[in-house]
Amino acid sequence: MIEPDIFPIEPWQVREVALDLGLLAQTESVFALSNGHIGLRGNLDEGEPHAIPGTYLAGFHEQRPLPYAEPGYGYPEAGQSVVDVTNGKLIRLLVDDEPLDVRYGDLVRHERLLDLRAGTLSRDLEWVSPAGKRVRVRSTRLVSLTHRALAAIVYEVEAVEGETRVILQSELVANEAQPPPSVDPRIAAALTNPLVAVSQDHQAYGATLLHRTHSSGLLVAAGDDHAYDAPSTVVVEQDTREDWARTSFATTLPAGGRLRVVKYIAYGWSGVRSEPALRDQVSAALTGARVSGWEGLLAAQREFLDDFWQGADVEVDGDPVLQQAVRFGLFHVLQSAARTERRAISSKGLTGPGYDGHAFWDTEGFVLPVLIATYPTAARDALRWRFSILDQARARARTLGLRGAAFPWRTIAGDECSAYWPAGTAAFHVNADIAYAVERYRAATGDVDFDRDVGIDLLVETARLWVSLGHHDRHGVWHIDGVTGPDEYSAIADDNVFTNLMAARNLRAAAKACGRHPHRAKDLGVTDQEEAAWQLAASTVAVPYDEELGVHQQSAGFTRYREWDFERTYKENLYPLFLHAPYVELYRSQVLKQADLVLALHWCGEDFTPEQKARDVDYYEARTIRDSSLSACTQAVMCAEVGHLDLAYDYATEAALIDLRDLHRNSRDGLHMASLAGAWVAFVEGFGGMRESEGRLSFNPALPDGLNRLAFHLRWQGALLHVTVTHELATYTVEGGPIVLYLDGETVEVPDGETVTRPVVRRQPLLPRPSQPPGQAPRRAHRT
């Protein structure tokens, strides 16, 4: 947990006013910088102390065998793990002859600041060495959102009192020692010395190190270059070895004198290109950096972000805590994806090694909806990554005895890496989630090229999976048996409502795509019979409903299962449950790790009546414990929809604060991108009531009591839409083109530059505020 006073509440920044070594692990994640291609954990410049040293490149991974005590057919044989690559952010400082280390001497002042508009992490400290020498150090780092291969640091040391000899050692270090492994399955597998030195090169002010991974055989190049400025002579030395390269700057500063070094860091990696090609790529990036200069990079960074925030910001009036949190979340979601291009966006972005750096359905289900509305090219590229692994997904489907494509449950490079099939392979819904994102992207952008070149293939191949997986019973009802839905405390169940309805959407979307692109459909071998089979399956899909209780069943038979003894679990402090109860107990009980049926209510809302939604929310609220971070945002949206605005507010707060408060106690391993994205979802789709259905954008807003005003900005079909909601009114302003909205049951075309206003009707819930399992109610939202 991170106490509320650690980060002052400020609207556009996250600032740590004093260094807390007990929170070092968490702040390394919170202060991580990334452009989606390069990720730097917020490690201290001098490298130590650290909790988890981390420098990551999207897609760069090592392979390792997956062990099975009892092997089984179709089990993936190799896992993939994100690699802590060559650390380029390391800058050590010697003050006279003592290394700057915050654990020694006297740390007079230490502040770190993540600036959400500048896109930088700054540090400002004053330190007195054990021998009594006082220095002030200021550093600012950025990972460039405009230059994909670049990061940069400006590091300035000032002699506060008296003449001071300083030596600044700027390094590249490969194969950093990692913390020991853990038994918690959410934590990464430990890799020891994953990089093999290939070659080294150096110039006067920098070096380039090339390494290759042992098993996956990927080549990575890391290079640096420096510029410096000081009032007196600076002696520069360069020393390069296989696993490190050091550029040293030695000078003697007069009192008040400053040594300022700008470090440019460039990365490149490939599984295909040659060593010279990579070396040249890094060199070119460094040349570009020198041309831009630090100020140029800084300006470009701000310009990029100004543009982003214009079409992405969420303004929360009345709750500064949430205001900060939601922007923090949006910033990190952008960082996770901006320049990832056709690589996987991992569930932790590039902020930590958690979950081995794998991408899950989180990306399509939670992160992409935000990107589609705020930075659609990143969403497009993420889906193009799925397209790029289609052949692997096809092969996986064959292995599983299925047609079409079976996308991996967890992966970096496209191959299934899930070693526990009941919660991996069986969670086929990832395929429908991809189709869902494809459709959302198309609706929001009208990107016809994507639809024809990428979207239809993804829709058709996932549709094929579903018809081969499901079957019609003797009464013609279409079932999908023995699969796992979103809730990971259930598995191998029949007719999971979420999966069934999402599969049906997937099938219908595929059929429509074929109608839009008949030539491509023909190329893909789609026949009329096949389309008819898709339509038939979709129209006869089973949706288990408990007539007695008047609620939907998460899966067939679920509402007949034994109830969980939440009282005991709470009293004996057994959360998270998966560390205290076996799957065999969880799976047969009515206990939900995360929203499942309720996610169906959100994503497939048109398949349920308002009364069903109210009753279903009520039922599953009492049984959902949110041991997963993929739950609070969905509960926020559906609680808002059925009129529990206050409860929705609590859930929105939980989703938004997950990492700023370390609510799941594992922010150390990286940030929860889906939950951070979920905060946006909670505001925009929860309180804003935004929905997209069949390409129609609708809003049905309502605010909880604690908020005065909510404004959000998003991109739709190339234009900007600004939405402002108060308790009385909602206004919709369009910039850059007309947008057609669906408001209060009617279609409204809002022309460029115009605003329409609609009254907000106070929402009345059908049922009283539901209760949650003891101890598992979301914390009351932060009210000011």
Next chain:
Amino acid sequence: MIEPDIFPIEPWQVREVALDLGLLAQTESVFALSNGHIGLRGNLDEGEPHAIPGTYLAGFHEQRPLPYAEPGYGYPEAGQSVVDVTNGKLIRLLVDDEPLDVRYGDLVRHERLLDLRAGTLSRDLEWVSPAGKRVRVRSTRLVSLTHRALAAIVYEVEAVEGETRVILQSELVANEAQPPPSVDPRIAAALTNPLVAVSQDHQAYGATLLHRTHSSGLLVAAGDDHAYDAPSTVVVEQDTREDWARTSFATTLPAGGRLRVVKYIAYGWSGVRSEPALRDQVSAALTGARVSGWEGLLAAQREFLDDFWQGADVEVDGDPVLQQAVRFGLFHVLQSAARTERRAISSKGLTGPGYDGHAFWDTEGFVLPVLIATYPTAARDALRWRFSILDQARARARTLGLRGAAFPWRTIAGDECSAYWPAGTAAFHVNADIAYAVERYRAATGDVDFDRDVGIDLLVETARLWVSLGHHDRHGVWHIDGVTGPDEYSAIADDNVFTNLMAARNLRAAAKACGRHPHRAKDLGVTDQEEAAWQLAASTVAVPYDEELGVHQQSAGFTRYREWDFERTYKENLYPLFLHAPYVELYRSQVLKQADLVLALHWCGEDFTPEQKARDVDYYEARTIRDSSLSACTQAVMCAEVGHLDLAYDYATEAALIDLRDLHRNSRDGLHMASLAGAWVAFVEGFGGMRESEGRLSFNPALPDGLNRLAFHLRWQGALLHVTVTHELATYTVEGGPIVLYLDGETVEVPDGETVTRPVVRRQPLLPRPSQPPGQAPRRAHRT
């Protein structure tokens, strides 16, 4: 596969008339000798060539970590593997200066003979060395059924032509090299050098080696001693090292002269006792052997077996193939258990390393019913072993959030070793299977001491498991959800009929045991309320039935699952399925690895009407592929009961011939004890129609057309019962006390020495002979 002509059809022996090195692995299993404590694979005396060298001691195992790519709560951390202990059966021969090796020189003749009445394995060979020296070697080995710690070999070499120098090297060898590991999950994990030398000792004609396992810390002592006889001077040498001890006998034989060496081998192991204690134990056993002498051991062996066969033999008139096979099976079942005493009877006995030497529910479900009727003290001891691991089973239940005892799915020493929980932990039925064997043992023996000291504890603790696992729905129906029944191609299912009915039996049996032993019940903390809860659960148990199809559902919803494409599987030769299809596909389909609902029809027959049995057999026959060896016997019994006698005959044949024909192509790793026992079950409970219910022994015999007469002999309440069945008549003869039978609906007390006769009515099936999946029909029975 083993072709039918490999072993001549002889009623009381299995003889291999020529050595087939391609079948060496299988014949090592077929010719294995064991007394249930010591097991010697049928390796050639000279050790090489071999497929799998094997010397096993019941319960003696090594521990190894179980790896998980994705760990989970409650997963067993350590596995147990049977260890190939110090090989004492090794006798090498040098003829002049060339080692006897069947791969070199000229093997003129080679015969091996397993004598089912003598309890010995003999070998008779004539070999001409590469240099042209001709010798005849005769050896006979036994593992004593009367001296638990002893094995013995008599080895005789004769110089056929001319003076021959022979050196016989008799050895003890620890840490023999093992064959490389395989990916097939049924095969053992490889252990390399599992034994650490502790101490050695030797005398003039023998030695003792003590070793300890690395991880499990078990101590094993192996000792040998020798007697010899020759026409000329014999020089004896003894040489002992850490991992081997060699006693050499060198002599020069005249033409026709013979060197005869008797080797006594003794074993002891313990996890508790000291090194001197074990050394002395082995020494004492060797002293005993010398006192008995070879002839004494041989005579005792035959006497033991004469007694056994008197109350165990099954006579099959009309089918000599089956006659041989059923006796072969009974012999091995006896060998697997006779002196196992309070250790686990493993699924392969002590014939090979398959399944890591683990015991499963096979023991209680298939092996113990045979032992209860033929050698009840071994059954008693096997159940006492379960009693001895009750504390481990209680602890396991706690780990799983349950009450009572959760017996391990697979184990050697009592701890759960199953690393795949859906087919391990979730297969809770093992608990009811233990209770079932407890009840059968009590009914057959009337052993009150056992009932009071052991049985009630097992019944009560397993009953407690069920009530904590199951629950009553809102209509009061009692369900057991999310468990795995016998069929391993289904898992994590609700209301598995077999499990539910067996659990109900278990609950009722526990309640009755408490009525018989109220004091013990009180000690166990059983209250009236608890008993009432057992009775209520048992009386309200859910039994899923498909009204439309008129058949029971293996588990809830099963008959609605998709049908398997058996045609394709057959055409593409994809059997066994688990090597060609993922669990996620198998589990959602109507394909059975083995009898499941049909096993419920057998064991819980009184819960079904004859019509239901006929329809259920018909339905499941079409969907059962017998990738498991635990199926044919059950199908035999139920096919016989519903009137498909011809089909039952085929299944009985398959069960009986599983290892003599290597039908599952893995007899190399050890014999299938449950299937061998199942052959007895097929004859006695199938064609003999024997059932035991509430202590009442009944028969309802009927023979298939191919058989003329079936006779079987068994023990009941201390007396012997001889049953003879022809197509017209059944006779029941009692020896040693009255036996109450239930025949044709009435109770008949048959006095000592008397015979009752009943007509046999020709059985008419309700439905036509059912079909099986393509290619999976049992092979037509062998008719003469």
